Amino acid sequence: MTYMNQFPSQLDTTKVKDRRTDEIICLEKVSFGYDKRHLIVKDINLNIARGEFVSIIGPSGCGKSTILNLIAGFRKPISGSVKYNGQVVAGPSVSRGVVFQSNALFDWMTVEQNIAFGFKFKTVSRSEVKFRVQNIVKMVGLEGFEHKYPYDLSGGMRQRVAVARSLVMQPEILLMDEPFAAVDIQTREGLQEELLRLHEQTQGAVLLVTHSIDEAVFLSDRIIVLKKHLCSIFYEFKIQLEQPRYSHRNRISEEFNLYRKQVYTAMKDLQ
Numbered sequence: 001m002t003y004m005n006q007f008p009s010q011l012d013t014t015k016v017k018d019r020r021t022d023e024i025i026c027l028e029k030v031s032f033g034y035d036k037r038h039l040i041v042k043d044i045n046l047n048i049a050r051g052e053f054v055s056i057i058g059p060s061g062c063g064k065s066t067i068l069n070l071i072a073g074f075r076k077p078i079s080g081s082v083k084y085n086g087q088v089v090a091g092p093s094v095s096r097g098v099v100f101q102s103n104a105l106f107d108w109m110t111v112e113q114n115i116a117f118g119f120k121f122k123t124v125s126r127s128e129v130k131f132r133v134q135n136i137v138k139m140v141g142l143e144g145f146e147h148k149y150p151y152d153l154s155g156g157m158r159q160r161v162a163v164a165r166s167l168v169m170q171p172e173i174l175l176m177d178e179p180f181a182a183v184d185i186q187t188r189e190g191l192q193e194e195l196l197r198l199h200e201q202t203q204g205a206v207l208l209v210t211h212s213i214d215e216a217v218f219l220s221d222r223i224i225v226l227k228k229h230l231c232s233i234f235y236e237f238k239i240q241l242e243q244p245r246y247s248h249r250n251r252i253s254e255e256f257n258l259y260r261k262q263v264y265t266a267m268k269d270l271q
């Protein structure tokens, strides 16, 4: 069953920018199993629009990461198609940047070198790399730490380096698998707000896999709730909160609590 939520009646939708212009990711009747006899995903359809922030939430083991890995090109569907900008995804690409829960940074490289790593496989001039790295360092608030090594950084800072490393390649979509699960709550909230600022500036799409309803509501334009059985879409929620979306006031607003309650109820329905 797919269900679109009703918006809270008191919501002023004129304050919400609709950045969704066209489709960047399209999954059509995608099925996948780690072995052919046991499907994890069956006939799933999913579209993500340019600039859209989508979160996937659902019970443990329902296939959230599997979907992300199919879009990233780490896995291939058994049937159906995964398309990026209308082209079948043939493998990983920097235009679909990936950030995991515990992104391994290279311990022997500085922050700057870690961020610039992806350019080793690209023909981009040194001056352009320098410009882009400096820019992204500022955006993620790592100024002054460019020459530090990962072991000199806190967990939250290391995760910022991981996000910067993906963003510097200017991906059209950022695929994030529980990126902030391993950091403390204050750091996590700070990183979420930064992510929203970056999203605002870069206009790229984001697909986030998370276990946190609060995180999904705070960050997303749309939340997809997956059912455990064969990873089908159970509910879809469109989220419209006040602009700027990164305002911490959104965390305590009435609308936030209403959405939170709706998603929580949907998750309870799954049990």
Ligand SMILES: Nc1ncnc2c1ncn2[C@@H]1O[C@H](COP(=O)(O)OP(=O)(O)OP(=O)(O)O)[C@@H](O)[C@H]1O
Residues within 6 Å of the ligand: 034, 040, 058, 059, 060, 061, 062, 063, 064, 065, 066, 067
């Ligand atoms: N490499 C693998 N080989 C075989 N089975 C796997 C592999 N990776 C995942 N699975 C299985 O596929 C199913 C979906 O896994 P997936 O990691 O996509 O779920 P998830 O919803 O992201 O889980 P969680 O919320 O616990 O991270 C699970 O039953 C898991 O055991």
